[in-house]
Amino acid sequence: xxxxxxxxxxxxxxxxxxxxxxxxxxxxxxxxxxxxxxxxxxxxxxxxxxxxxxxxxxxxxxxxxxxxxxxxxxxxxxxxxxxxxxxxxxxxxxxxxxxxxxxxxxxxxxxxxxxxxxxxxxxxxxxxxxxxxxxxxxxxxxxxxxxxxxxxxxxxxxxxxxxxxxxxxxxxxxxxxxxxxxxxxxxxxxxxxxxxxxxxxxxxxxxxxxxxxxxxxxxxxxxxxxxxxxxxxxxxxxxxxxxxxxxxxxxxxxxxxxxxxxxxxxxxxxxxxxxxxxxxxxxxxxxxxxxxxxxxxxxxxxxxxxxxxxxxxxxxxxxxxxxxxxxxxxxxxxxxxxxxxxxxxxxxxxxxxxxxxxxxxxxxxxxxxxxxxxxxxxxxxxxxxxxxxxxxxxxxxxxxxxxxxxxxx
Numbered sequence: 001x002x003x004x005x006x007x008x009x010x011x012x013x014x015x016x017x018x019x020x021x022x023x024x025x026x027x028x029x030x031x032x033x034x035x036x037x038x039x040x041x042x043x044x045x046x047x048x049x050x051x052x053x054x055x056x057x058x059x060x061x062x063x064x065x066x067x068x069x070x071x072x073x074x075x076x077x078x079x080x081x082x083x084x085x086x087x088x089x090x091x092x093x094x095x096x097x098x099x100x101x102x103x104x105x106x107x108x109x110x111x112x113x114x115x116x117x118x119x120x121x122x123x124x125x126x127x128x129x130x131x132x133x134x135x136x137x138x139x140x141x142x143x144x145x146x147x148x149x150x151x152x153x154x155x156x157x158x159x160x161x162x163x164x165x166x167x168x169x170x171x172x173x174x175x176x177x178x179x180x181x182x183x184x185x186x187x188x189x190x191x192x193x194x195x196x197x198x199x200x201x202x203x204x205x206x207x208x209x210x211x212x213x214x215x216x217x218x219x220x221x222x223x224x225x226x227x228x229x230x231x232x233x234x235x236x237x238x239x240x241x242x243x244x245x246x247x248x249x250x251x252x253x254x255x256x257x258x259x260x261x262x263x264x265x266x267x268x269x270x271x272x273x274x275x276x277x278x279x280x281x282x283x284x285x286x287x288x289x290x291x292x293x294x295x296x297x298x299x300x301x302x303x304x305x306x307x308x309x310x311x312x313x314x315x316x317x318x319x320x321x322x323x324x325x326x327x328x329x330x331x332x333x334x335x336x337x338x339x340x341x342x343x344x345x346x347x348x349x350x351x352x353x354x355x356x357x358x359x360x361x362x363x364x365x366x367x368x369x370x371x372x373x374x375x376x377x378x379x380x381x382x383x384x385x386x387x388x389x390x391x392x393x394x395x396x397x398x399x400x401x402x403x404x405x406x407x408x409x
Contacts, residue, residue: 003035104172162185216249224257231265303324318369
């Protein structure tokens, strides 16, 4: 197949780009032709998602001249694999020209703000279908600020995406939660595909972790914003420590607008907390190997929560709220402990931490369970499922599709 990947940026800037960085060489290895179309120019070619692949590349600004559309047309993509574009015009142009399969990494077309949360009277997930009522609820629930012009612009962008949900040949999602979210917004189950994301910076250890007595080292890997619930985690540490009868230390790898506030909260309680800032993949793995428990206290419905799979690769269990896609991989009694999220409370999170760390034998089972869980999320399995979906929804003749799929005669 000739697969055109459409993305916001060419630079490896976040989870979607890390995904493409491992996916592109895998699809090339499997015998497909791959090209990249992106909206924003890369700052560094060495950190681009297509580095070393030799794949043809187009920048959206270059397509404004008809001859550049002609160049893309001559390459003749058989299917477009969209990662969700910032510009509605760009997404519309692809949908009008080619068969498009979309991976719904975030809440495009199903939420005005993309946060999928109410903020008042408390921050909590929203399960409303997208529509005009979202505008009416915007101010009473403080969903996305108080600027009416900004709210209207956000609504218009999401309204365009929502209106075109039915124009995608297929939509891929990472979790059962996102499957239900798209169904609730009118997408039929026949066009939805649950294809979990693979870890992009790590792979499972070759053997299960050796049993050990858990200490008190808790790790959070997160952007520091209100949605991520790090304030809940900091407040839960004293309670969990008192119930366990030992000190707990917290390492927070990440940065963001709430960092200063969270540092002040940790000093005021006080708890032993290290704010490590942003860390690279190798340092993140080191922190996971040194930790006893990963904390994922997100208050918003994470579409998936890949950090939990990465932690499982080193046999690190997790504790967090049962929101969004997190319950797909955080399974109470097997890979960690879930806290009730209706509503999420500090004491509920503290209780999950205590359950995970209190008994050494139980903890050892969680460590092994997390490692076994991570082994099921592989790039090979993801790519095999993806290529079947792309082929079935491409411009290739059906007879050519069936003869090209593994195991089909």
